[in-house]
Amino acid sequence: MPSIAITPIVASHFATDGGALFGLVPKPIWSRGLPANERNAVPQRANVCLLEWPDGRRGLLDSGCGDPAWFSEKEQRLQAMPPGWPLLQALRDLTIEPDTIDFVALTHLHWDHAGGIGRILEGQLQLTFPQADYFVHAQEWHDACSGNPLLYKSYPADVLAPLQAVANQRLRLIESDRTTIAPGLTMHRSGGHTRGHCAFELQGEPMHLQHPAADAFGPCIKAVYAGDVCLTAHHLRLVFQTAYDTFPLDTRAWKQQWLPRIADEGMVLLFGHDPDRFAAHIAADPRQEFVVTQSL
Numbered sequence: 001m002p003s004i005a006i007t008p009i010v011a012s013h014f015a016t017d018g019g020a021l022f023g024l025v026p027k028p029i030w031s032r033g034l035p036a037n038e039r040n041a042v043p044q045r046a047n048v049c050l051l052e053w054p055d056g057r058r059g060l061l062d063s064g065c066g067d068p069a070w071f072s073e074k075e076q077r078l079q080a081m082p083p084g085w086p087l088l089q090a091l092r093d094l095t096i097e098p099d100t101i102d103f104v105a106l107t108h109l110h111w112d113h114a115g116g117i118g119r120i121l122e123g124q125l126q127l128t129f130p131q132a133d134y135f136v137h138a139q140e141w142h143d144a145c146s147g148n149p150l151l152y153k154s155y156p157a158d159v160l161a162p163l164q165a166v167a168n169q170r171l172r173l174i175e176s177d178r179t180t181i182a183p184g185l186t187m188h189r190s191g192g193h194t195r196g197h198c199a200f201e202l203q204g205e206p207m208h209l210q211h212p213a214a215d216a217f218g219p220c221i222k223a224v225y226a227g228d229v230c231l232t233a234h235h236l237r238l239v240f241q242t243a244y245d246t247f248p249l250d251t252r253a254w255k256q257q258w259l260p261r262i263a264d265e266g267m268v269l270l271f272g273h274d275p276d277r278f279a280a281h282i283a284a285d286p287r288q289e290f291v292v293t294q295s296l
């Protein structure tokens with residue numbers, strides 16, 4: 001097994017309506033963990049992972065919301081997006097050029113996960129990572145490109161356009177429900193949040209979490225990047241799920257299948273949207289179903 005280096009990166013800062021983020025759960029309960037502001041919004045991050053293999057291969061799990069300058073002033077205000085693009089700044093700080101990213105693997109194609117795959121450069125909309133292959137589940141690609149009005153506003157045309165333009169060369173559609181796309185990196189279709197939503201399982205011996213507090217956090221042999229089926233540490237309980245989930249029971253089924261395994265096997269759970277944590281170890285709890293025992 002390869003020794004993959006995992007660098008968690010905040011790709012975007014934004015805010016979402018707290019009710020939408022917790023679905024059926026009453027505000028007096030969810031707001032204990034994640035207090036809302038006067039507009040009922042809660043802070044979120046788009047946490048992505050930079051993966052590096054010993055042979056020099058580099059990949060990203062998800063890409064965040066993209067360049068805030070892409071959004072209208074009203075959208076930036078409503079979504080509390082500060083100016084500047086944290087993903088590109090973080091890569092710059094790591095002296096990583098976008099054209100050295102070999103692949104981008106996407107949990108799904110909602111704007112807050114796939115918005116970073118395109119950017120406007122010299123007046124042209126183009127791929128942010130021009131040399132990368134883009135892994136997406138075929139079901140997700142189909143739904144995102146379908147123009148289905150029932151999928152209201154989830155898949156803005158601009159987000160997909162740069163990838164659609166070069167789909168023959170760059171798009172890697174995953175047909176099966178479980179596919180290893182790089183050594184130690186497996187894409188599992190979860191469904192739930194969207195029909196084609198995938199979580200990523202990482203295995204290595206051991207992997208290196210690149211974070212100042214990683215030593216105290218302990219070793220990382222296996223990890224799961226759960227995307228939006230368990231987006232923050234506040235979503236560990238079965239019914240704590242977003243109102244955006246198109247197949248809510250499948251999100252719960254994913255948690256029912258994976259959270260006990262993550263706890264029992266000491267896997268690291270990586271959160272796509274937690275405003276305070278990139279990762280956690282979890283344990284079963286008789287009252288709360290699962291609790292965080294350690295976080296990063």
Ligand SMILES: [Zn+2]
Pocket residue numbers: 110112113228273
């Ligand atoms: Zn999301």
